[in-house]
Amino acid sequence: MYTFSSKLKTLSIVLILLGIFGIGYGFLTAPKNIEDVQKILDAESAHHGGGHHEAAKEAAHEMPKVLPAQQNQSVEKEVAHESAEVVMEAKDTIAVKPLDTVATDSAKVAVANLEHHDGEYAAPAEHHQTEAEAHAEHEDHLKHVLTQLQNKPWAALYVACIFIMLISLGALAFYAIQQVAQAGWSPVLFRVMQGITAYLPVGSVIFFVLLILAGMHYNHLFVWMAEGVTQKGHENYDKLVAAKSGYLNFPFWIIRAAIFLIGWNLYRYFSRKNCLAQDESSDNSFYKKNFKMSATFLVFFIVTESIMSWDWIMSVDPHWFSTLFGWYVFASFFVSGITTIAMVTLYLKSKGYLEFVNNSHIHDLAKFMFGISVFWTYLWFSQFMLIWYADIPEEVTYFWTRIELYNLPFFGAVVMNFVFPILILINSDFKRLTWVVVMAGIVILFGHYVDFFNMIMPGTVGDRWFIGIPEIGSLCFFIGLFILVVFTALTKVPLLAKRNPFIEESKHFHY
Numbered sequence: 001m002y003t004f005s006s007k008l009k010t011l012s013i014v015l016i017l018l019g020i021f022g023i024g025y026g027f028l029t030a031p032k033n034i035e036d037v038q039k040i041l042d043a044e045s046a047h048h049g050g051g052h053h054e055a056a057k058e059a060a061h062e063m064p065k066v067l068p069a070q071q072n073q074s075v076e077k078e079v080a081h082e083s084a085e086v087v088m089e090a091k092d093t094i095a096v097k098p099l100d101t102v103a104t105d106s107a108k109v110a111v112a113n114l115e116h117h118d119g120e121y122a123a124p125a126e127h128h129q130t131e132a133e134a135h136a137e138h139e140d141h142l143k144h145v146l147t148q149l150q151n152k153p154w155a156a157l158y159v160a161c162i163f164i165m166l167i168s169l170g171a172l173a174f175y176a177i178q179q180v181a182q183a184g185w186s187p188v189l190f191r192v193m194q195g196i197t198a199y200l201p202v203g204s205v206i207f208f209v210l211l212i213l214a215g216m217h218y219n220h221l222f223v224w225m226a227e228g229v230t231q232k233g234h235e236n237y238d239k240l241v242a243a244k245s246g247y248l249n250f251p252f253w254i255i256r257a258a259i260f261l262i263g264w265n266l267y268r269y270f271s272r273k274n275c276l277a278q279d280e281s282s283d284n285s286f287y288k289k290n291f292k293m294s295a296t297f298l299v300f301f302i303v304t305e306s307i308m309s310w311d312w313i314m315s316v317d318p319h320w321f322s323t324l325f326g327w328y329v330f331a332s333f334f335v336s337g338i339t340t341i342a343m344v345t346l347y348l349k350s351k352g353y354l355e356f357v358n359n360s361h362i363h364d365l366a367k368f369m370f371g372i373s374v375f376w377t378y379l380w381f382s383q384f385m386l387i388w389y390a391d392i393p394e395e396v397t398y399f400w401t402r403i404e405l406y407n408l409p410f411f412g413a414v415v416m417n418f419v420f421p422i423l424i425l426i427n428s429d430f431k432r433l434t435w436v437v438v439m440a441g442i443v444i445l446f447g448h449y450v451d452f453f454n455m456i457m458p459g460t461v462g463d464r465w466f467i468g469i470p471e472i473g474s475l476c477f478f479i480g481l482f483i484l485v486v487f488t489a490l491t492k493v494p495l496l497a498k499r500n501p502f503i504e505e506s507k508h509f510h511y
Contacts, residue, residue, distance in 0.1 A: 002353055002490045008483065015480025022473010026153030034142040037149065041142075147220055148464040154219040155460040160474035161210055162312060163333070163452045164482050165203030167445075170337020171196040172268055173301055174368075179271070179294035184505040185364055188356045190275060190497045191490070192345050196337070197268050198489035199482050204261040211257055211312075215250040221460050224248045224318045240319050240394075248318060253311055260304045267297040279499045287501055305330050313452075316459035320398040322387065328379045329455075335372035335417075336448045339441045341365060344486065346434055353495055359432040360511040366431035369444060370421055377418040402454055405463045409450050416447025449475065 031037050175193040178186045214221050223241065228234030230242040241248065271290050278286040306326030314325050322328070342365040348354045387395045402410045420443050430436045457465050497503060 001493075002348065002487075002495055004487050004491050005351070008487060012480045012483035012487075015476045016484070017480075019473045019475070019477020019480055022469045023153065023157060023477060024473075026156060026468075026470025026473065030153055031146055031149050034139070034146055037142045037146045040149070041145065144462075145464065148461045151220055151460045152464060153470040154221055155457055156470040156474045158210055158221060158460075159449070159452050159456050160471070160478045161203070161207050162456075163336075163449050164478040165200065165207050166333035167336045167340050167482070168197050168200040168203060169264060169305075170333040170335070171341055172200060172264065172337075173298070173305075173334060174338055174341065176267070176271070176294040176297050176301070179290055180298060182291070182502065184502045185361065185509045185511075187497055187500040187503045187506040188354065188509075189341065189345060189361065189365075190500065191493060191495045192341055192348065192354070194272050194275065194493075195486050195490040196340055196344060197272075199485045200268050201265050202481065202485050203478075204265055208257060208261060211254060215254060221456075222315060222318075223459075224315060225250060244318065248315060256307060256311060260308050263300055263304060267293065267300075271297075275497055275500075276493060279494075279497065281499060284501055313455050316456055317398060319394050321395075322383050322398075324379055324383045328376070328383055331372060331376035331379050332417075332448050332451050335369060335376060336445055338365060338368045338372060339444045342369060342437055343441045343445075346438060348490075348495070350434075356496065356507040358510065360509050362434070362437060363428070363431045363511060366425055366437050366440075369437075369440065370425040370431070373417055373421040373425075373444065377414070380414065380418075401458050406454055406458060406465065409454055413447050413450045413454060416443050417451060420444075420447075 031040060171193050175190065175197065178190075178193075213219065215225060217225065217227075220226065223229070223238075224244070226236050228236040229238050230245045231237055232242075271293055274286040274290045274293070278284070278290075309326045309329035310321075313329060314321065342362065345354060345357060345365065346362065349357055384399060388399055390396070421440055424436060424440045425431055453467075453471075500506075
């Protein structure tokens with residue numbers, strides 16, 4: 001039986017406490033009104049010698065203005081001008097002139113005068129603003145920044161929460177695949193997989209609470225939840241979101257979330273229960289039950305995982321869609337789950353446990369880490385390349401925003417999730433070296449956290465992003481909670497599934 005070391009338990013508690021402090025700091029320091037925002041912008045202006053504030057004001061014209069009900073919206077409002085059709089065809093129009101920026105007469109004139117020429121755009125026709133128009137525009141900019149900064153601690157919490165929860169789901173999917181495949185190499189790792197999935201119930205409850213809080217308008221993470229967004233004539237009305245309201249509405253959305261989370265946790269509970277019962281059984285009846293249950297779960301999982309990715313991640317940018325997105329999200333958290341299995345296994349091995357796990361088992365886990373990293377890159381490139389070169393405005397703005405505003409994390413994720421793993425893990429001998437697998441695992445896990453950061457932050461905080469105390473605190477909290485729950489679960493049962501039909505083959509597995 002495994003004993004939870006006092007040092008690791010202390011570390012987990014310290015991380016949780018630091019996380020609570022960081023999360024609390026993020027909420028306490030978030031601006032409460034536009035006066036607070038003005039002070040922040042004035043401080044930034046003073047720090048940058050005045051240039052930053054002017055650049056921020058210019059950015060109000062060039063980048064999406066995110067009002068509570070109109071975050072990251074594209075130019076779908078009809079403009080009464082003959083060149084409107086040309087504007088709608090242009091790549092940058094949607095990215096730089098969202099719905100709320102054309103609400104004033106001055107912005108309508110600016111948009112209507114945009115001209116397409118060889119991929120470049122002529123400067124808008126000169127328009128002389130009145131003092132009242134300039135003041136109103138400045139107020140809009142302050143409201144825009146206020147919404148972004150108020151979203152920041154919520155978004156940081158949301159990214160860390162969903163990422164760590166999906167790691168346990170990735171491990172659960174890998175475990176189910178091993179059951180259905182009747183794999184002979186992996187049964188000695190089943191208890192590790194089950195330990196990691198023990199976090200899923202805890203993470204699911206916290207995540208579900210966050211979804212409910214979003215629906216109660218404690219934050220503006222999801223644009224389509226804004227008041228009046230589906231009501232014609234309302235200032236927040238959005239034609240595209242209104243067309244999707246049959247699917248994107250809070251009651252249906254939260255019911256789907258409950259079904260997904262309950263379904264995943266039910267499989268996790270009963271598969272673990274059957275696996276433990278198999279240890280005391282005189283036949284393979286519980287193993288056969290698990291086989292059938294795992295096959296059913298995988299069908300349920302592949303459908304719900306796709307819908308989950310649309311509901312919880314893609315709907316942050318409700319005007320954008322990708323048919324590859326479900327697979328892309330799956331590849332990201334699936335490789336993270338496999339990597340976590342390898343990391344926990346190596347830790348237990350270092351403490352003298354899992355005596356039947358040998359270098360061949362580690363080698364196979366590292367092969368999966370390598371293979372799914374390549375699969376993720378294939379999906380990343382396919383999604384990016386097809387959308388970027390198709391150059392359809394409502395699609396390409398998704399990548400335009402991330403390349404322009406999130407250049408470092410956007411391309412940094414590719415380096416961490418593809419370039420680094422392929423250079424390190426392509427060598428077969430390196431896959432058997434503990435320090436190499438651990439190093440690669442740390443980079444992969446952080447890289448996929450950044451991947452989730454890239455998917456969620458641009459639609460919630462825009463250009464006001466940076467990895468600060470709220471982001472670090474949220475990550476610390478959920479990592480600490482994950483360690484505490486997982487390693488506590490590992491202490492409750494033997495680390496070897498001794499009556500699995502393939503356990504002897506697994507014990508003597510060599511490659």
